[in-house]
Amino acid sequence: MTDPVHRPDPPERMCPSTPAANATLFLGMITPAGRVAYVTPPLPAEVALAQAGTDTPVESRYRLAGPCVTAKCGFWTGEHCGLGERLAASYRETVGPTEADLPRCAIRRTCRWYAEQGAAACAACSHVVTDAR
């Protein structure tokens, strides 16, 4: 088992699974198979959201990123993102991804989950559909 990766915080960390109301970047589409098809280079969230329609919640079809709101989020433990920790833990045991296996996503340099959990977060990330309730 690999230890989580701890890196110093840059001025702003990005949440890789944020509701539309907090989104600044379009990270990717949810495919019919329930996996994320990442988009690079990044697209501003407002461009993607303008074409999203309203038939189903946009978070069930798009993965959106935005500034991590730390203590204003229910997943914040006081020190780190508890959701990223939980997701990465399940994949760290079963997959053991390496840096070479990581998906091409637009926010790795500033991603909260990657900064705290390393490559295991990315293995989990492509299976996440944001719960915007």
Ligand code: SF4
């Ligand atoms: S693939 Fe990795 S770096 Fe990119 S958003 Fe997901 S967890 Fe963050």
